[in-house]
Amino acid sequence: MALYLFCRLFAITLIFMQTLADTSCTDCFIHSRAAYYPNSEEHGTDVGACGFGSFGATVNGGDVSAASSLYRNGVGCGACYQVRCTNSAYCSENGVNAVITDQGSSDNTDFILSKHAFSRMAQTTDAAASLLALGVVDIEYRRVACSFPDKNITIKIDESSNNPYYLAFVIWYQQGRRDITAVQLCETQNFVCKLLDRSHGAVWTTTSPPRGPLSLRMLFSDEEEEEETWLVPVNNIPGDWKAGETYDSGIQVNQ
Numbered sequence: 001m002a003l004y005l006f007c008r009l010f011a012i013t014l015i016f017m018q019t020l021a022d023t024s025c026t027d028c029f030i031h032s033r034a035a036y037y038p039n040s041e042e043h044g045t046d047v048g049a050c051g052f053g054s055f056g057a058t059v060n061g062g063d064v065s066a067a068s069s070l071y072r073n074g075v076g077c078g079a080c081y082q083v084r085c086t087n088s089a090y091c092s093e094n095g096v097n098a099v100i101t102d103q104g105s106s107d108n109t110d111f112i113l114s115k116h117a118f119s120r121m122a123q124t125t126d127a128a129a130s131l132l133a134l135g136v137v138d139i140e141y142r143r144v145a146c147s148f149p150d151k152n153i154t155i156k157i158d159e160s161s162n163n164p165y166y167l168a169f170v171i172w173y174q175q176g177r178r179d180i181t182a183v184q185l186c187e188t189q190n191f192v193c194k195l196l197d198r199s200h201g202a203v204w205t206t207t208s209p210p211r212g213p214l215s216l217r218m219l220f221s222d223e224e225e226e227e228e229t230w231l232v233p234v235n236n237i238p239g240d241w242k243a244g245e246t247y248d249s250g251i252q253v254n255q
């Protein structure tokens with residue numbers, strides 16, 4: 001009888017383990033390490049490799065991070081990760097959700113968080129002080145959907161732009177957990193389109209951009225690049241676009 005029960009239990013355990021193995025693991029946490037920006041600033045840096053400017057320092061309440069391999073040559077710019085440290089004496093269960101706005105690594109880290117984000121992984125302000133004193137901590141992380149309440153996807157024209165010769169811009173406030181892997185600009189009159197280059201980080205550029213009001217097309221890809229969707233905002237970029245200006249696309253995504 002005892003042997004029968006044992007065998008049954010064993011069989012059930014096997015079936016259970018198989019079920020676990022079959023479920024895909026996109027939501028699983030991955031072990032790594034995290035440090036924080038050594039400067040005294042609370043926020044991230046506005047000269048981050050993604051080229052986001054001040055957005056890269058202060059978006060998400062300053063909960064931002066530099067990434068090493070997750071930077072993915074700039075494709076990872078703007079992606080959001082839940083990062084939680086693993087020392088149960090100091091660390092909260094949820095950790096912090098941070099946006100990638102820079103590239104960097106230090107001592108086998110995947111993340112160099114802003115001081116603000118790093119402290120947010122702690123249970124209390126005392127625990128935060130202890131974490132900061134450690135400098136580098138063991139963490140686990142997973143990609144999560146970004147959330148920017150009350151924001152539409154916004155086009156920020158880079159300061160280096162010069163209408164009508166050279167256009168460079170970054171895309172702010174993209175929600176969800178997909179990557180923008182290509183960007184086109186189309187003339188609204190005769191629908192001539194031009195594929196842009198990712199010059200560095202999140203910065204899309206073109207010399208001699210199309211003229212007049214411009215319709216933006218963004219290619220959204222999931223992480224495995226199995227599913228790709230072109231998205232066209234309702235709002236055009238006006239023909240008299242100016243360096244430093246921001247333009248509301250009028251749309252937002254949730255996936």
Ligand SMILES: *[C@@H]1O[C@H](CO)[C@@H](O)[C@H](O)[C@H]1NC(C)=O
Nearest residue numbers: 150151152234248249250251
């Ligand atoms: C987002 O765009 C819609 C138009 O599509 C507009 O009605 C709304 O006010 C915009 N939201 C913000 C926060 O700008």
